[in-house]
Amino acid sequence: MQRVAFRNGSIEVAGILHTPPGFDGTGPHAALVLATPGSSVKEQIAAIYASRLARHGFLALAFDPSYQGESGGEPRDLEDPATRVEDIRCAIDFLTTLPFVDEARIGVLGICAGGGYAVTAALTERRCRALGTVVASDMGQAFRRLLPVGTLLDDVARQRTLEARGGAPRRDPWIPDSLEEARAQGITDPDLLEAIHFYRESPWRHPNSTNRLLFRSHGAILASDGFHLVPELLTQPLLAVVGGRRGNTGQYESGERLVALAPTHDKELVVVEGAGHYELYYKPEYVDQAVARLAPFYATHLRTALTHAGG
DSSP: OEEEEEEETTEEEEEEEEOOTTOOSOOOEEEEEEEOOTTOOTTSHHHHHHHHHHHTTOEEEEEOOTTSTTSOOSSTTOOOHHHHHHHHHHHHHHHHTSTTEEEEEEEEEEETHHHHHHHHHHHHOTTOOOEEEESOOOHHHHHHHHSOHHHHHHHHHHHHHHHHTTOOOOEEESSOSSHHHHHHTTOOOHHHHHHHIIIIISTTOOTTOOOEEETTHHHHHHTOOSSTTHHHHOOSOEEEEEESSOOTTOHHHHHHHHHHHOOOSSEEEEEETTOOTTHHHHOHHHHHHHHHHHHHHHHHHTTOOOOOOOO
């Protein structure tokens, strides 16, 4: 792995470049940009997938979104869909400056919210030659489905006024901070409990993943639509991986919708049976099945020889 940095305008974005076995700094290599879920940092889900894809011969770039993790930007914990999409474009910019990257062989992989952002980026980013997603979420649609939109936007308006007058920024938890807290709140949804376990109580918990969302992010999130121009603009080959166990996150339905909307004939929905949304983040028995389909997909469309590697 190599620690790297690139810029999105005035913001320095912190990344980790996962390299194939025996990498000696020469090329040219096919490369992948990985877009993380909301609240996640580069050492978590993106690292899990990037490390496995690197074993198959790809350079794989994981990075912290602007305003989050080790990346710069103020205010902290801002989740802005437009900036998240531009982060992906800037990551591709960065890869094209590396002498060992073949700029004609760059793909993108988006996971959960990063899936929706990856789709949006690919619509107008023709340097992305192949698009993969895992449990892709159109975050705007998901928030509009799950949250009381009218009340929430009224609250955002009041909060922005308060902050404009010098008040303190509001940061809310993405999810409860512990399973004990979730139980106290009466939460029983298995997907949400799995998310809390992964982010807050598993070995994949990371200090740079704050589990805090700047409250006024809701305004930009609710106005976003990750899939609406797919029929008009998506041209790349598409592989959408979903978990076979449907749940309240809507990941299965989002994957189905994305594939149905895509105008390309080179598209496929891959169902990992038995896996739920968050099991596809980190459980080897499910992640390995996803990578076993993603690696040959990228190898075919980025025209690279596939390195067979276990683990």
